[in-house]
Each structure stands twice: as C-alpha cells, then as structure tokens.
Amino acid sequence: MKKNFYQLCKAIAVILIFVMEFGSISANLTKADIDTEVSEDDLLLIHPVIGAEVVNETDVLVTIDPINYKIDSYEIWIDSDIGYEAYKVENKDRLYYYNADLTSINLYGDENGDYYLADICEADGFKTTTVTIKNVPKGETFVKVRACVGDKKSGTSEPQRVEITSGKNGYKKKYNFSKVKIGETIKFGAYEKDFPTDGRDPIEWVVLQKTKDLIIVISKYALDCLPYNIELKDVTWETCTLRKWLNEEFYEAAFNSKEKKLIMTAGLLNATYSTAGCYGGNNTKDKVFLLSESDLVNPALGFDTFRSYDDKNRRCAPTDYAIAQGLANVIQTDVLTKDNKCTVDWWLRTPGKDNSMAIEVQSEGFIPFGGTEVNSAEVGVRPVIGIRIEKNKKTKKKK
Numbered sequence: 001m002k003k004n005f006y007q008l009c010k011a012i013a014v015i016l017i018f019v020m021e022f023g024s025i026s027a028n029l030t031k032a033d034i035d036t037e038v039s040e041d042d043l044l045l046i047h048p049v050i051g052a053e054v055v056n057e058t059d060v061l062v063t064i065d066p067i068n069y070k071i072d073s074y075e076i077w078i079d080s081d082i083g084y085e086a087y088k089v090e091n092k093d094r095l096y097y098y099n100a101d102l103t104s105i106n107l108y109g110d111e112n113g114d115y116y117l118a119d120i121c122e123a124d125g126f127k128t129t130t131v132t133i134k135n136v137p138k139g140e141t142f143v144k145v146r147a148c149v150g151d152k153k154s155g156t157s158e159p160q161r162v163e164i165t166s167g168k169n170g171y172k173k174k175y176n177f178s179k180v181k182i183g184e185t186i187k188f189g190a191y192e193k194d195f196p197t198d199g200r201d202p203i204e205w206v207v208l209q210k211t212k213d214l215i216i217v218i219s220k221y222a223l224d225c226l227p228y229n230i231e232l233k234d235v236t237w238e239t240c241t242l243r244k245w246l247n248e249e250f251y252e253a254a255f256n257s258k259e260k261k262l263i264m265t266a267g268l269l270n271a272t273y274s275t276a277g278c279y280g281g282n283n284t285k286d287k288v289f290l291l292s293e294s295d296l297v298n299p300a301l302g303f304d305t306f307r308s309y310d311d312k313n314r315r316c317a318p319t320d321y322a323i324a325q326g327l328a329n330v331i332q333t334d335v336l337t338k339d340n341k342c343t344v345d346w347w348l349r350t351p352g353k354d355n356s357m358a359i360e361v362q363s364e365g366f367i368p369f370g371g372t373e374v375n376s377a378e379v380g381v382r383p384v385i386g387i388r389i390e391k392n393k394k395t396k397k398k399k
Contacts, residue, residue, distance in 0.1 A: 048074065052143040052160035060136050060162050064129040064145055067154075071123040071147045076131055077156065078118045079142040123147070138164050176390045177215055182207050183302060186215075188387060189254040191223050195324040203254060205385075208301045214264060215387050218291065222318040222346050222380025224250075225326035229374040234355035236281025237270050237290075240374065242347065246288040246383055254383075263287050264386040268349075275369050276353040288383050293350035293359050296367055307367040314365040317341035318380050330378045332363040345372070346380040 051063040064074050121131050133143075141162050147154040180186055184207050190200040205217035229240040237243055255263065265287055270280040273293065296303050296314060304311040315337045318327050322344075332343045343363035350359040352371020359371045360379050372379060 046147070047155045048145045048147050048157040050143065050145045050157045050160055052162050054162050054164060055132070057166045058135050058164060060133040060141065060143065060164075062131045062133065062143055062145065062160075064131075066123070066126045066128060067147055069125050070149055072150065073120055073122050073148045074129060074131075075117060075146050075148060075153070076119040076121070076133070077144045077146070078133065078136075079140075120148075136162075136164050138166065177387060178389050180207055180210070180215060182210055185220055186217065188217070188385075189256075189259055191250075191254045192321045193221075193223075193319045195320040197321065200253075208384075213389055215389065216384065217387060218384045219382045222316050222322045222327070222344055222382055224381045225318070225322050225378065226381055227375045227377050228347055228358040228372075228379070232356060232373055232375040235374055236279065236351060236355060237268070237349040238281040238284050240358075242381070243284070243286065243289070243349075246290075246381075247286055250383060251288050260287075262388045262390070264388055266386050268292075270349065273351050273353075273359070276351075278351040278354055280351060288385055290347055290349040290382070291384055293348055293367065296348065296361060307369075309366060311365040312338050314361050314367075315343045315363065316346050316361070316380060316382060318344045322380055326377050327380060330363075335363050344380045345378070346382050 046067050048067060049065040053061050053063075055061045060078075062076055118133050119131050121129060123129060141164060142159040143162065144156040144159050146156045177186065185204050186207065187202040188205055189203045191203050193201040203223065204220040206220050207215050207217050209216040226242055226245060228242050229235045251260075251263075265285050266289060268284045268286055268289055269292075270283055271292065271294065272278065272280045291301075293307075295301055297305050297307050299305055302313050304313070315335070317337050317339075318331065323331060327344050330344060335343045337343055343365075345360045345362050348359045348361065348367075351357065352359050353369070356374055357371035358374050359367060361367055
C-alpha cells in the first residue's frame with residue numbers, strides 16, 4: 001500500500017512540474033513558441049482582449065493585450081451613436097485614422113451594426129497597445145477592436161462600455177432639425193477638411209430651404225476639387241463623372257447609415273440652359289447633387305436675381321483639403337466671403353454654351369454665361385442634400 005501511495009505521489013509531482021513548466025513557458029512566449037503554437041490562419045480567429053476606461057473626463061483610453069507577433073495592426077471601432085465629432089486620437093505609432101461607417105464587419109468579422117473606425121494603430125510584438133480617443137461626446141459609448149494581418153482581419157473583441165458624463169452631447173440628440181432656420185449652419189456627416197490630413201471633420205451645411213418635413217442644405221465650403229467630367233466631351237448632369245462621384249464615393253465616405261436614412265432622394269429637373277439653349281439632359285434622381293443655374297438667381301434661396309451681380313451669398317471658401325486637391329493656384333486672396341475667407345469657383349449642374357462646358361459660380365459671386373470646360377481640374381465642389389426632419393414620437397400615458 002505504501003509503495004502504491006509513493007508511486008501515486010511521484011506521478012502527481014511529475015504532473016505538477018510539467019504543468020508549472022508549461023505555465024511558465026506560456027507566460028513568457030517567444031517567437032519560436034508562437035510559431036509552433038499558432039499558425040498564421042489560426043491567429044486570425046483569435047479575438048483581441050481589450051479594456052476601455054474614461055480618462056480626463058472626456059477621453060477614452062483603450063488598452064489592447066498582445067495576441068501574436070505576426071499581428072500588423074489593430075482597428076479600433078466605436079459606437080456611431082456618439083456622433084459627428086471628429087475624434088482626435090493620440091498614439092505615437094498611429095498610421096492614420098478616420099471615421100467610417102461600419103455596416104458589416106467582414107473578413108472574419110462577427111458584428112453587424114453602426115460603428116466608426118476611430119483609429120488604425122500599429123501592433124508592436126508582445127507589447128500592450130494603448131490608444132486614447134479624445135473628446136468623446138457625452139453619453140454611453142461602446143468600443144471594439146479587431147486585429148489585422150495584411151488584408152486579413154480577426155473577429156472583434158467583446159464590446160467595452162464606457163460612460164462620458166461631462167462631454168458635449170452626442171450627435172444622436174441632434175438628428176431632429178425641426179428648429180433650424182433658413183440661413184443657419186448645421187453639422188451633418190463628416191469629410192476630410194484639413195491638410196495635412198488628420199481624419200474626417202464634421203461637414204458644415206447652410207440651410208437653403210425648409211418645409212415641415214425637409215431641409216435642403218449646401219456645404220458651407222467647397223469640400224473637394226474635381227472636374228465636372230474626367231474627359232473633355234459632350235455630357236449632361238445625368239452622364240457626368242462628378243454626379244457619379246457624389247452619389248457613390250462621397251455619399252459612402254461622408255455619411256453613416258443613420259445619416260443615410262435621413263437623406264432623401266431628390267427628383268431633379270435638369271432644364272435646358274436658359275441663355276445658350278444647351279440641352280440639360282434627362283431628369284435624374286439623386287441623393288447628392290449640385291445646384292442649378294436657376295437656383296443661383298432665386299431670392300427664395302438667398303441669392304440675387306441678377307447673375308452678373310457680385311453676390312456675396314454666392315461666394316464660397318474652400319477647405320484646406322480642397323485647396324490641396326487642386327485649388328491652390330486659383331484661390332482668390334483679394335476676394336472674400338462674408339466671413340472674410342478667400343474664395344474659389346464652384347460647379348453648378350447646368351451645362352454651359354455647349355455640352356462640353358458646365359456653368360460655375362466664379363469666386364466674385366457672379367455666374368458667367370459661357371461656362372468652363374467640363375474637364376477643368378480647378379473648380380470646387382459644393383454638395384447639396386435634402387435631410388428629412390424626424391418627427392418627435394409622442395408616447396401615450398398609461399391610464
């Protein structure tokens with residue numbers, strides 16, 4: 001009996017030593033250990049383990065535990081309900097960051113929902129990665145992270161909830177535009193504004209029209225610089241490349257899914273050019289569009305009735321990003337907007353004296369008769385959208 005007991009104890013001791021040694025190895029992994037333990041494909045199935053906490057009252061510190069030395073980078077996603085604010089992310093190894101709507105996390109993803117991609121940061125071997133998301137608006141926020149190896153991505157981490165109690169109100173509470181007035185500036189969506197680029201910023205829009213159900217808004221600034229059509233040839237608004245860009249690339253980049261639900265599809269009358277009689281093309285239905293020549297002489301929209309008048313309400317300043325995209329050589333430093341900013345020309349959707357030209361508003365605020373060649377790369381773009389006014393739902397009191 002004693003002999004059997006001794007052998008049993010010896011066996012247990014051997015097992016304990018093995019477990020202790022294995023645990024020691026697991027706690028101090030080397031590159032060679034990971035090579036044998038986790039394949040490149042298997043590691044993509046490992047969801048990151050993260051922590052999130054509020055620091056400095058309005059910032060969120062995200063901590064990401066190391067997964068594997070092969071991980072290139074981490075994507076940090078945050079719940080889009082916190083709004084349009086442009087998050088300032090602090091991380092010395094930051095590659096870049098931007099706010100992009102996440103309708104479906106694919107490539108090993110497991111989440112369907114609305115999240116902003118707040119940052120993409122480099123992974124550093126076995127070191128813990130930390131990222132600070134600055135100035136998060138007031139309210140409940142959820143953070144998720146996924147790991148990347150090249151273009152392959154892991155599933156997302158478990159969501160971490162934080163509560164900001166002293167920040168600005170988030171955008172969700174600003175979706176009801178029933179109280180805005182014509183001529184007022186609002187914020188909706190986000191697009192790059194600065195140069196050098198540092199992430200998207202809220203887009204500022206000027207309210208042109210308002211009904212009980214809808215507001216029509218135009219970007220306060222020229223947001224980009226693109227030709228009306230890439231090739232110099234006869235086109236209409238229906239067939240030009242700028243229309244395609246506005247309704248596809250810009251629309252997808254600038255608005256998250258909640259914002260897209262508020263943007264109406266506008267039925268546009270593309271009339272013949274009143275002066276030259278140039279064919280305006282078929283009528284179109286667009287989410288994002290440009291104003292027409294007739295809009296720019298409509299006092300109901302805030303413009304002067306004379307196209308040749310230097311109307312300050314027609315003048316437009318570009319963003320730094322738009323300047324860098326092609327407006328640097330044409331910006332007018334001696335012609336200013338009402339708030340004393342330099343001005344540029346910007347496109348309308350109306351054709352010029354023939355269909356190889358399109359009308360632009362010149363920097364001084366008048367509308368030339370002939371137009372500019374459609375492939376000009378030195379004219380600003382001011383998108384226009386219609387935003388539905390959400391109705392307040394009244395709840396019935398229980399008797």
